[in-house]
Amino acid sequence: QLQLQESGPGLVKPSETLSLTCTVSGGSISSSSYYWGWIRQPPGKGLEWIGSIYYSGSTYYNPSLKSRVTISVDTSKNQFSLKLSSVTAADTAVYYCARLTEAFHGWGQGTLVTVSS
Amino acid sequence: EIVLTQSPGTLSLSPGERATLSCRASQSVSSSYLAWYQQKPGQAPRLLIYGASSRATGIPDRFSGSGSGTDFTLTISRLEPEDFAVYYCQQYGSSPPGYTFGQGTKLEIK
Numbered sequence: 001q002l003q004l005q006e007s008g009p010g011l012v013k014p015s016e017t018l019s020l021t022c023t024v025s026g027g028s029i030s031s032s033s034y035y036w037g038w039i040r041q042p043p044g045k046g047l048e049w050i051g052s053i054y055y056s057g058s059t060y061y062n063p064s065l066k067s068r069v070t071i072s073v074d075t076s077k078n079q080f081s082l083k084l085s086s087v088t089a090a091d092t093a094v095y096y097c098a099r100l101t102e103a104f105h106g107w108g109q110g111t112l113v114t115v116s117s
Numbered sequence: 118e119i120v121l122t123q124s125p126g127t128l129s130l131s132p133g134e135r136a137t138l139s140c141r142a143s144q145s146v147s148s149s150y151l152a153w154y155q156q157k158p159g160q161a162p163r164l165l166i167y168g169a170s171s172r173a174t175g176i177p178d179r180f181s182g183s184g185s186g187t188d189f190t191l192t193i194s195r196l197e198p199e200d201f202a203v204y205y206c207q208q209y210g211s212s213p214p215g216y217t218f219g220q221g222t223k224l225e226i227k
Binding site for chain 2 (some may be wrong): 037046047048051052060062063096100101102103104105106107108109110
């Protein structure tokens with residue numbers, strides 16, 4: 001059964017770079033059928049797609065975050081990663097990784113990242 | 118960018134009743150690219166419906182999706198206690214590629 005697990009620091013200082021990794025188990029990240037992506041949810045608010053990546057490294061990002069986001073993949077470790085630069089308090093959220101086609105078919109449990117000095 | 122507007126914001130119903138949740142798009146969405154999710158407190162969203170009307174694996178048949186163009190509906194035929202949660206619709210756009218979510222409908226026990 002597919003499982004996704006987010007990992008990374010739970011606290012990031014303003015202006016620094018948020019870095020998270022998603023480890024995929026129970027399935028190959030190199031599957032040709034799926035993309036892999038990141039979604040976030042500020043406390044008490046709705047869902048926002050951040051960006052997605054294919055195992056080949058092809059990416060596409062939310063235009064509102066594109067200038068600050070980098071998503072990468074490491075097929076040897078069955079992982080993909082998120083970097084969000086120049087963070088502010090507005091980037092405080094639960095960050096989810098997911099497997100996707102035109103919908104998000106499998107989700108990690110999420111990890112709360114707080115931006116604070 | 119396509120904007121999804123969900124209504125109502127909050128829906129108060131009793132177990133056993135029928136729930137009808139609406140998702141309206143600012144421009145036409147391909148039915149293949151409209152999905153619904155359920156989210157309970159402290160949990161990740163769970164895919165219920167994709168392709169506007171196809172149930173995801175393991176989803177009970179009391180959940181159904183319908184609609185086309187700009188108007189889509191999620192119906193829960195007979196509410197069970199575990200169905201009270203927040204529901205989101207989501208669309209995928211292919212040009213440029215990307216995803217947007219509605220703001221959510223909270224289904225609460227009356």
